[in-house]
Amino acid sequence: MDKAGYNLTDFLHGLSRKQGDEIIKRGTTLDLKAGAVLFHEGDPARRSFLVLKGRLKLGKTHELGKEVLIRYIGPGELAAMITVLEGRDYPVSAETVGETRVVGWDKRTMLEIMAEHPQLSINMIRNSIDRLEDLQSRYLELHAEQVEKRIARSLLRIMKQSGRRSGDEIIIDFPISRQELADYTGTTLYTVSRTMSAWEKKGWVKSKRTRIVIADPHALVLFSEKL
Amino acid sequence: MDKAGYNLTDFLHGLSRKQGDEIIKRGTTLDLKAGAVLFHEGDPARRSFLVLKGRLKLGKTHELGKEVLIRYIGPGELAAMITVLEGRDYPVSAETVGETRVVGWDKRTMLEIMAEHPQLSINMIRNSIDRLEDLQSRYLELHAEQVEKRIARSLLRIMKQSGRRSGDEIIIDFPISRQELADYTGTTLYTVSRTMSAWEKKGWVKSKRTRIVIADPHALVLFSEKL
DNA sequence: CGCTGTCTTTGCGCCAGCGCAAACAACTAT
DNA sequence: ATAGTTGTTTGCGCTGGCGCAAAGACAGCG
Structure with a gap:
């Protein structure tokens, strides 16, 4: 992530660097090596993760073997928004691609920081709409x-x-x-x-x-x- | 929609019936007959629509003919959340299935009512996450x-x-x-x-x-x- | 270095599902 | 009724792309 300001597609877009750093401090920063599994499809969704450096891939597996790669998550983007909802499981698995640094927040903390910064809700809406559009296009392509x-x-x-x-x-x-x-x-x-x-x-x-x-x-x- | 209260999946979930009615009054209510096109894929997204009665189908078309049906939108659910973002086009088309009554709000009004009722942002996040999950599953199935x-x-x-x-x-x-x-x-x-x-x-x-x-x-x- | 594991290439046979064509069935309008 | 429109069924032939198998290429390690 660059020094200047957050991109429109970033989870922290609209916040100052200072606010961002403060928020990041409230989470758990993890340094992971290539191929580490951050969470598994089907597990209870306890934490959301912001990618700071490196890259995650989100995948979904079919009963036996067949797999789809839903999306890559790069620096600035949030994975597992689902955490903020009640009692849900991760719908996909997340694995690192190359060395990756992420920060994770539990549900409680997510809700706190979202309450403090309403902008983050907007960012989540934007992001989920964008992802939905992306997947709609790919769904059409896959068929047509x-x-x-x-x-x-x-x-x-x-x-x-x-x-x-x-x-x-x-x-x-x-x-x-x-x-x-x-x-x-x-x-x-x-x-x-x-x-x-x-x-x-x-x-x-x-x-x-x-x-x-x-x-x-x-x-x-x-x-x-x-x- | 039933008299009692709004469902968890409803756009107006968490609001009272009175608040809901007030919000609905601020939009334009339309009664459409079967097969009417509410908006076209690719047009500038000017209005969001809440289905009051009947049903919409959201579809996406491929250059020549092939079409996918992304989703049905029933009573209580919102179509075209995209309106709240800056300068976007509808990514899908919406057509009525049977006689349908909807209420439409323009961008300005949407942002107003969302500012007045923060709950609506939560509902939008929930709804878009749910749709994303649904489509992820169908994407996997389509392939596997x-x-x-x-x-x-x-x-x-x-x-x-x-x-x-x-x-x-x-x-x-x-x-x-x-x-x-x-x-x-x-x-x-x-x-x-x-x-x-x-x-x-x-x-x-x-x-x-x-x-x-x-x-x-x-x-x-x-x-x-x-x- | 050579060994082991991972990733890639290519030949070959096969079949799920597509799509044309044509007949049929059900609704609508006059 | 009758004609026209819209949706459904089914036979038939074809082919895109899957997936096995086996060989080849590259990387890392002791």
Whole structure:
């Protein structure tokens, strides 16, 4: 998170840095290594977490094996808003992607700080509406769009959220496997692999194990939008 | 909506009937006939609507034809929360199912009444979290579950939301076509028709044009859950 | 270095479910 | 009634993409 002020999409948007720091102090800060599980789908929702550094992935599992990746949560964003409601369980699991620092608040504290800062309710509403929209679009795509286009769109989404420019290429600066991209897109490891191989030959992407670089974003956009 | 008090899932939950009536008076009440379009996906979001009587369906369309049915909105529930955010478009379209009465508030009024009744922000958070959870589950199912099971689950969802008990049968008390059930489930008209025909032979459902009766809910639940 | 574990690629066969076409059934209007 | 409209059923052929299997590539570790 940058020094200046909070982004519109941040949980703490509208608060001063000083207020933010005070709020963060009231929670429990955790430093986690890659692949740590922060909470499990189905467990009682006791704490909400704000990502300070690194990244979480939220996933949901189907009775046997099949999994979907609902969303990545980056710095500034809140995971598990559900905590503020009465007696709910986490609807998804959260796992770190790379080293990650988060701060967690229990329900009581969440309600306190929200009462003190009404702005935070607004931020929660904005955030949940945004997520809902995102998922509505992906739901439509999952039903209506061919896999290859969905994979393209998934890559572009992830790129927008976590891409780092480098010349005219864009580097996705966290590790993401074929399996994860498949879970995010709603397809299989095999199909993603085949598709990415084809794109690599066309020079649209470069990849090396779990690191992906979009070499020609424009081509990918065109492809994802063409009839 | 019943006389007594508002349900937990209602937009006006936590307010008195008197407060509710006062708020409703400040909006524009509309009586719409079946199949009227309240707003279009992509139009600037100017008004939010509370359903008083009847039902809305929220849908999203893909470039050419394909459509998904995101959700039904029944009495007490609010559609188009998005209005309260700055300069957004409706992400979905809303159409009435049967005769419907709604009350609409513009952005200004929404913000006013929310400022007067902080409870309404809580209700909005609860509602958007609930919708998000619902969609997350359906997103997982759409990817992981076979069509027939998805159709079963869709029917059961709709039944829970809008079923009327009658003996041990449950009547879905609004018209829903094969096409709509397909759009809700994420499949095609043909597949729904074939599946429903089979269930009709087994005595699980009875249907007659756009009216559906679940004759054996238990069987349907078992089917939807079996490996 | 070589060993072990993790991730990726690619060939191949298969089938769930899509979608056309065409007939049929039920409601609506005159 | 009769005609027109809207929704439903069912046969049939086709194919997108799944998923096994097996080999290959890369990383980390002792």
